[in-house]
Amino acid sequence: MILPEAQDVALNIRPQDLKIETYNSGGPGGQHANKTASAVRITHLPTKLVATSQDGRDQRVNRERALFVLKTRLLERLQNEKEKAVGNLRSSMIGTAERSEKVRTYNYPQNRVTDHRTGTS
Numbered sequence: 001m002i003l004p005e006a007q008d009v010a011l012n013i014r015p016q017d018l019k020i021e022t023y024n025s026g027g028p029g030g031q032h033a034n035k036t037a038s039a040v041r042i043t044h045l046p047t048k049l050v051a052t053s054q055d056g057r058d059q060r061v062n063r064e065r066a067l068f069v070l071k072t073r074l075l076e077r078l079q080n081e082k083e084k085a086v087g088n089l090r091s092s093m094i095g096t097a098e099r100s101e102k103v104r105t106y107n108y109p110q111n112r113v114t115d116h117r118t119g120t121s
Contacts, residue, residue, distance in 0.1 A: 011071055018070075019043040020063070025054035032057065042066045049073050 025039035039054030040062040051070035053062040095101045105114045114121045 011074055013044070013071070013074070017045050019045055022059060027054075038062055040066045042070050044070055044074065047074065047077065049077070 019042070021041045021043075022037040023039050023041065024035075024037055025033050027033065036057075036059075038057055038059045039052065040059060041050060041052045042063070043050050049070060051066045051073065053066040053069065055065065056062050102116055104116065107114070112121055
């Protein structure tokens, strides 16, 4: 999955909304990976979004990387919500083209045109 990059987006993420956990990273690395808690998991509490990073050997680098991924996911969620709101607004403006939404009736045998919006014939 490809996410849009959040390049210094002014997302107001309060530090008290983040739950930051550190743990031992898995995979190769031997004793270093087993001894140091360099992997980072950041949870955004209001949205329950989780971002983890255990690629680097340094906890600080992993924290920055996980925070970047979290900001990117939050940005994507905000964009999706905005697109959904615009889509709902747009779909409410467009009619369903049902029979009850007719504008005019043309009755040629009686030489009559009825406009249903104004109620005139």
